[in-house]
Amino acid sequence: MLRVSKLTDYATEVMAALAAAPARVHSAQELTERVRLELPTVSKLLKQLASAGLIESFRGVNGGYRLARAPERISIADIVIAMEGPIGMTECSAQAGSCDHESHCGVRVNWQRINQAIAGALAGVSLADMIKPSPRRRAASIPLRVVGA
């Protein structure tokens, strides 16, 4: 199945939890209780999200994490990229030289277009969208139809 890693999945849950109270600083411990995961796991992904600049960290007593931007300005693409690196559906479509088929592979360029389509789909959903219970509203703005079918 084409899917993101569990860590990425968890990351969206944690980000959603942070987005529920964007102004407050949440400790890793508190977030752990919200998403029902082990502390080291939550800790690890929080660190990753922080180094990607999606959340701010505060050390020391009463420290914790807080969204770096408004939930409307953080997209699922941001989270996926923070956790898994650049979106590239195939090795060679992400960086050149990584695949020795390049010379005779006619589909590479087209995979790059697909990457962009998928990045667009992920970028079109914000964290604010994710915490809305109803899939109505901005849902319609997700680009669905692409080319042919």
Add this chain to the structure above:
Amino acid sequence: MLRVSKLTDYATEVMAALAAAPARVHSAQELTERVRLELPTVSKLLKQLASAGLIESFRGVNGGYRLARAPERISIADIVIAMEGPIGMTECSAQAGSCDHESHCGVRVNWQRINQAIAGALAGVSLADMIKPSPRRRAASIPLRVVGA
């Protein structure tokens, strides 16, 4: 990196090779030479593509494989699904009951929307599109818009 498996990648190359001469029957051996992979590997994915109904197989001497439909009527989504199963970016968004967070996870429904957007992006590119050298033409209709970054 969010990506499809190598086998899926190879499968698109093999399908592209088949699409280059849709009427002819190609042996696995011949396709192996085109995509520069090992025969058992090509053989394995051809079998999988055949059982998904994307290609037809012919046994015996002068046997081989042929596209089951016109290249315009086979999408990248078809190939990805044939190789990796249903598109579901998270465990729980594909089938219910597979995740014990369901009760307190507010983002599940929204992942389902994202799945559909991605499936749409993949369904929108046909095999015929993939073998076109120029990324021009209908390319412009792929939604590109990005939110934050």
Add this chain to the structure above:
DNA sequence: CCTAAAGTGTACCAAATCGGTACTGATTAG
């Protein structure tokens, strides 16, 4: 019929990835 060309099915193995854990260090409020 017999043989060779070709696909089918099953099983298996090594390497990479992934998810998780442990432990130690650094920072800061009180």
Add this chain to the structure above:
DNA sequence: CTAATCAGTACCGATTTGGTACACTTTAGG
């Protein structure tokens, strides 16, 4: 100075992935 809390590193086990091996079936053609 102490406790709370984030940061960094290292490691481990399980799963997945990619690849290989081998025995079986089907079919065209002599």
